[in-house]
Amino acid sequence: MKRLVHLLIVKSILDTIFVGTLAVVVYTRLFPPTFHGWGEAVAESRSISGWAVDNAEPWQRVEVQLFVDGNFAGTQVAQLSRPDVSAAGWAKDEWHGYEFVLDGLSVGTHEARVYALHRSGERNTLQLLGNPIRFEKRR
Numbered sequence: 001m002k003r004l005v006h007l008l009i010v011k012s013i014l015d016t017i018f019v020g021t022l023a024v025v026v027y028t029r030l031f032p033p034t035f036h037g038w039g040e041a042v043a044e045s046r047s048i049s050g051w052a053v054d055n056a057e058p059w060q061r062v063e064v065q066l067f068v069d070g071n072f073a074g075t076q077v078a079q080l081s082r083p084d085v086s087a088a089g090w091a092k093d094e095w096h097g098y099e100f101v102l103d104g105l106s107v108g109t110h111e112a113r114v115y116a117l118h119r120s121g122e123r124n125t126l127q128l129l130g131n132p133i134r135f136e137k138r139r
Helices: 002-030 083-087
Strands: 035-042 047-054 062-068 071-078 095-101 108-120 123-128 133-137
Touching: 035 062, 035 108, 035 133, 047 062, 047 108, 062 095, 071 095, 083 095
Parallel strands: none
Antiparallel strands: 035 047, 047 095, 062 071, 062 108, 108 123, 108 133
């Protein structure tokens, strides 16, 4: 009886290790931790600009999507010049910038989120770049 209890404990530990490893592998394939970036509201909150880099493929350009107040606002490839990003060591070259012009927003407080789009086979996932951007739209 004691031996059976020990075997069940060992089996439970091995099952836990297996499931934990499987979860980490699946998570890192669906949500690769290789995207880095940042965004900010600029020019009296008339645009959201920033940069995005995929460290797994540093020469590739990252597709980014903007959501304002939870609503999809646009998509583009981050390929504008940002020499400050390469100078800071975040990218291999300077062509990782983006800028979304904010047309048609009402006056008031808003929140923008910029996501890197990761394509894996038939699946697409989004990874938040930086923090949510709170800004005030005037006039």
